[in-house]
Amino acid sequence: MHKNRISETDKLKSQIDSFRPLGLDILKQIREYYKIGLTYSSNALEGNILDLAETKVVIEDGLTINGKPMRDHLETLGHSEAYNKLLELAESNCITEDDIKCLHKIFYTKIDIENAGIYRQKSVIVTGADVSFPKPDEINQKMQEFIVELHQIKQSSHPVEYAAMVHALFVNIHPFIDGNGRVARLLMNLALLQSGYNITIIPPIARADYIRALQETNRKKYEPFINFISEMVLESQKEYLRIIESLQ
Numbered sequence: 001m002h003k004n005r006i007s008e009t010d011k012l013k014s015q016i017d018s019f020r021p022l023g024l025d026i027l028k029q030i031r032e033y034y035k036i037g038l039t040y041s042s043n044a045l046e047g048n049i050l051d052l053a054e055t056k057v058v059i060e061d062g063l064t065i066n067g068k069p070m071r072d073h074l075e076t077l078g079h080s081e082a083y084n085k086l087l088e089l090a091e092s093n094c095i096t097e098d099d100i101k102c103l104h105k106i107f108y109t110k111i112d113i114e115n116a117g118i119y120r121q122k123s124v125i126v127t128g129a130d131v132s133f134p135k136p137d138e139i140n141q142k143m144q145e146f147i148v149e150l151h152q153i154k155q156s157s158h159p160v161e162y163a164a165m166v167h168a169l170f171v172n173i174h175p176f177i178d179g180n181g182r183v184a185r186l187l188m189n190l191a192l193l194q195s196g197y198n199i200t201i202i203p204p205i206a207r208a209d210y211i212r213a214l215q216e217t218n219r220k221k222y223e224p225f226i227n228f229i230s231e232m233v234l235e236s237q238k239e240y241l242r243i244i245e246s247l248q
Contacts, residue, residue: 001224001227002209002213002224002227002228002230002231003227003230003231004223004226004227004230005227005230005231005233005234006158006160006161006230008234009160009197009230009233009234009237012234012237012238012241013196013197013237015241016198016237016240016241016244017196019244019245019248022244026244026247026248029247030240030243030244030247031087033243034083034198034199034201035059035080035083035084036052036055036056036059036060036080037052037199037201038079038083038185038189038199038201039055039059039076039079039080039083040052040055040056040076041201041202041203041204042079042181042182042185042186042202043055043072043075043076043079043182044204045181045185045202045204045207045210046075046181046182048072048075048076049068049069049072050065050068050072050073050076054068055076058073058076058077059076059077059080071111074110074111075107075111075182077110078106078107078108078109078110078111079107079182081106081107082103082106082107082182082186083186085102085103085106086103086186086189086190086193087193089102089103089190090190090193090194092194093194094150094151094154094194095147095150095166095187095190095191095194096147097143097144097147099190100143100170100175100183100187101117101118102117103183103186103187103190104116104117104176104179104183105117107179107182107183107186108176108178108179111178111179112177112178115176115177115178118176119136119139119140119143119175119176120136120139120174120175120176120177121136121177122136122177123135123136124174131215131218133172133173133174134173134174134175139173139175142173142175143173143175146169146170146173149169150162150165150166150169153165153166154191159191159192159195159196159197160192160197160226160229160230160233161226161230162191162195163188163189163191163192163195163197163200163229163233164188164222164225164226164228164229164230165222165226166184166187166188166190166191167184167185167187167188167225167229168214168217168222168225169217170183170184170187171184171214171217172217172218185202188200188229192233197233197237198236198237198240199236199240200229200232200233200236201232201236202232206232209228210228212224213225213227213228
């Protein structure tokens with residue numbers, strides 16, 4: 001059972017904020033570090049078999065890894081480009097439907113240009129799971145309602161809780177044919193960055209707990225997922241703080 005760590009994240013955020021503003025060189029190093037780390041972890045959660053070192057080679061050198069699927073390379077390049085856009089979007093203070101479509105388009109263009117940034121035209125059936133996603137003709141309305149609901153949640157919730165809800169609500173709409181999990185994690189991080197938090201990574205080793213908590217949100221039980229995300233935020237803050245201190 002995961003515990004709610006939000007109060008602890010507040011304390012660590014204060015420590016991190018004491019180092020701000022960061023120098024441009026340090027900021028650049030941190031952004032590049034998390035581009036690789038977030039790309040690797042988010043892809044790995046979806047079954048991408050490139051390891052961290054291979055992900056770094058693909059992103060920084062543009063090389064392909066012998067014996068590894070081409071799609072895994074394309075996912076890596078697409079996610080790293082979507083990460084760059086994420087940093088741009090973090091300068092605003094809200095999340096829009098256009099932002100969501102843009103992130104998906106950037107991530108997915110190299111994989112399937114026809115469906116990149118376009119809401120799915122097919123129903124999603126999850127075999128053996130008690131999950132019901134909106135039908136294609138319901139998605140536009142669901143996404144509009146989602147954006148309105150985000151604004152309401154942001155006004156009444158802690159930033160970490162808000163970020164977790166962004167992720168959970170989006171995934172349960174499942175608006176795209178593929179790539180919803182990665183876009184959800186990008187959106188979660190966009191919410192965190194816009195609230196002054198740092199990038200949060202969900203490590204592949206935590207995949208089982210992550211999926212279990214996320215499945216609870218299908219039944220509108222959000223507390224386990226919020227607690228899980230609060231722990232991931234806390235661990236990512238600890239790492240972020242170590243990085244900042246080492247670069248001073």
